[in-house]
Amino acid sequence: xxxxxxxxIGLRELNKTLHAQAADTNQTAWEIVNPKGAHAIACGLDAPxxxxxxxxxxxxxxxxxxxxxxxxxxxxxxxTGENIMSGKIVxxxxxxxxxxxxxxxxxxxxxxxxxxRCGISxxxxxxxxxxxxxxxxxxxxxxxxxxxxxxxxDALGDSCYEARFFVRGTVKSLGADCEKKEMRxxxxxxxxxxxxxxxxxxxxxxxxxxxxxxxLYNFDVxxxxxx
Amino acid sequence: xxxxxxxxxxxxxxxxxxTFTQDVNSDIRRAAATGIYDIRGGxxxxxxxxxxxxxxxxxxxxxxxxxxxxxKCETSVTIGGLHAENPIELDIPITIAGMSFxxxxxxxxxxxxxxxxxxxxxxxTGDGGMTPEERGHSDKLVYQYLPSRYGMNPDDLRKAxxxxxxxxxxxxxxxxxxxxxxxxxxxxxxxxxxxxxIDQRSACRHPDWTGPDxxxxxxxxxxxITGWKVPIYVKVAGARPYYDTTLAIKAGADAVVLDGxxxxxxxxxxxxxxxxxxxxxxxxxxxxxxxxxxxxxRKVQLILSGGIRSGADVAKAMALGxxxxxxxxxxxxxxxxxxxxWEAEYNKLGTTAGAYDDWHEGQDPAGIxxxxxxxxxxxxxxxxxxxxxNYLKVMTLEAQTIARACGKNHLHNLEPEDLVALTxxxxxxxxxxxxxxxxxxxxxxxxx
Numbered sequence: 001x002x003x004x005x006x007x008x009i010g011l012r013e014l015n016k017t018l019h020a021q022a023a024d025t026n027q028t029a030w031e032i033v034n035p036k037g038a039h040a041i042a043c044g045l046d047a048p049x050x051x052x053x054x055x056x057x058x059x060x061x062x063x064x065x066x067x068x069x070x071x072x073x074x075x076x077x078x079x080t081g082e083n084i085m086s087g088k089i090v091x092x093x094x095x096x097x098x099x100x101x102x103x104x105x106x107x108x109x110x111x112x113x114x115x116x117r118c119g120i121s122x123x124x125x126x127x128x129x130x131x132x133x134x135x136x137x138x139x140x141x142x143x144x145x146x147x148x149x150x151x152x153x154d155a156l157g158d159s160c161y162e163a164r165f166f167v168r169g170t171v172k173s174l175g176a177d178c179e180k181k182e183m184r185x186x187x188x189x190x191x192x193x194x195x196x197x198x199x200x201x202x203x204x205x206x207x208x209x210x211x212x213x214x215x216l217y218n219f220d221v222x223x224x225x226x227x
Numbered sequence: 228x229x230x231x232x233x234x235x236x237x238x239x240x241x242x243x244x245x246t247f248t249q250d251v252n253s254d255i256r257r258a259a260a261t262g263i264y265d266i267r268g269g270x271x272x273x274x275x276x277x278x279x280x281x282x283x284x285x286x287x288x289x290x291x292x293x294x295x296x297x298x299k300c301e302t303s304v305t306i307g308g309l310h311a312e313n314p315i316e317l318d319i320p321i322t323i324a325g326m327s328f329x330x331x332x333x334x335x336x337x338x339x340x341x342x343x344x345x346x347x348x349x350x351x352t353g354d355g356g357m358t359p360e361e362r363g364h365s366d367k368l369v370y371q372y373l374p375s376r377y378g379m380n381p382d383d384l385r386k387a388x389x390x391x392x393x394x395x396x397x398x399x400x401x402x403x404x405x406x407x408x409x410x411x412x413x414x415x416x417x418x419x420x421x422x423x424x425i426d427q428r429s430a431c432r433h434p435d436w437t438g439p440d441x442x443x444x445x446x447x448x449x450x451x452i453t454g455w456k457v458p459i460y461v462k463v464a465g466a467r468p469y470y471d472t473t474l475a476i477k478a479g480a481d482a483v484v485l486d487g488x489x490x491x492x493x494x495x496x497x498x499x500x501x502x503x504x505x506x507x508x509x510x511x512x513x514x515x516x517x518x519x520x521x522x523x524x525r526k527v528q529l530i531l532s533g534g535i536r537s538g539a540d541v542a543k544a545m546a547l548g549x550x551x552x553x554x555x556x557x558x559x560x561x562x563x564x565x566x567x568x569w570e571a572e573y574n575k576l577g578t579t580a581g582a583y584d585d586w587h588e589g590q591d592p593a594g595i596x597x598x599x600x601x602x603x604x605x606x607x608x609x610x611x612x613x614x615x616x617n618y619l620k621v622m623t624l625e626a627q628t629i630a631r632a633c634g635k636n637h638l639h640n641l642e643p644e645d646l647v648a649l650t651x652x653x654x655x656x657x658x659x660x661x662x663x664x665x666x667x668x669x670x671x672x673x674x675x
Contacts (some may be wrong), residue, residue, distance in 0.1 A: 016454070040444070043448050066616070083380070101435040120434040162422060
């Protein structure tokens, strides 16, 4: 285990060190202490390493992540895991807005709640939130899955494309062109797999699926009021 | 006597309305028939004060010229030296503006790369990600970072020679992209992670930041991911140029790209193109003022775009304080867009060469703004690249001609004092005197 004190070496040196890890590095476990809410911690990683941040992080922690696992032992600031391509991010606390924005792949797990616009423009990422998510979550979601074990705020899945949303609790309101969908066996399977991967004990049968009604895919004047 | 009027009462001449013109009436009939606003490509078509309203005074007894064929007039420019380890070094101050794969065909993107590289300048991706043919044929490639983040990935980001964070575009300040179903081919759909054939709606705001304080952190993240190696540009529309430039510099941009309303788009609402934004002439001085007020002029570069067509436009932009310009529509015309040789086909589409702007429909007779495999075959990327190179060379020679006539050994040495304006509007916008006077309209208590 390598331990780095962020306050001591600074952000540039930290990220430079992590970026220098090759795919076959034997130094796979890294611990970052004294993060003190700094921005852009461990962003742009591209190696199968495991980084644990002991504390809360600012904006864009683990942004554009590839391959790596990043654990945040605290709460995470805005845009955490934005544009994640692969790998895994686990947030022990709460996540601020735009969690996993435009993420193309990988998995993000939040043990607490996630704020507004969770999974905005998601393009393939899977996000599992043990608590609740705020308003406008998965706005314009293109693909991937958003799992919410608690409740969802206003305008869930507004203007979404083919992303899937599974919510166990209540949904305050659905966004434009988002509708309740039938939970078929294949969806139970997908959900079960995601919950297992996230290490969250919940019964898939208690969830409701939501997704695009696909009425806004091609412009029609009769739908103009939806905007 | 009028045969239809047996009583012999004189008729008034049929009179068209200046308010309800034939153009306006056709817009109304189109709206009434379809129920959807008019979408088109290109920039503002209305007449606005422009660089055509400015003239260089040239040499005189007080200023002597350089010998056209003997004395050098330099044209190189370095962009992004403030924070980046590897700034962009260009031979000429004319760059190719961002245009997406999706809006343009793959071969058209390749031609832009070929032409730009042969002329010693950079080209730019667009709202659709980076294609291998574009990267492969561009010596210097600027990677646009847009609200939609279509095709955005860190591998391509690290392959870029510079990153351009797009906040706005001159044709549609405050508007997002638009790509209609006809152009969402399999390849475009895959790159953008969208269902094939849908009408794509792009976001107008970035998904993970709002405002200048967030932008500063976003720039930090992009620099960390790319190891502080490449310059980061911020592109803004000609909306509030003084404040936008100030805030972009404050956020840590290496260069500001400023796009006036004549700048083109692949597709957006006609009402947006014609009624939102400011003319290119009107935005350059406020942006330069912002750079000067912060002591950043020539340290943070200003790249001006929006209706740049000739070496004269380049020289005027630089005289007013820009470090470089970008061309989009002009580059497409150089490639062969709107060429009269396709007139018969333009007529079939209900238009004429020079007026064709339904780029979003993907039926471009010139094979440039299309994803149709048959139409794409009409366009040869090698020939297109050669034409673009020639055009860039001509623009550069023209700008040098003017600079030498003004006694300047580098295009950057052109200055506002070399210019006069033909109209009061242009004089006020460019902050140069009205020709033949010592009057700077809009500027109190100043004379030559």
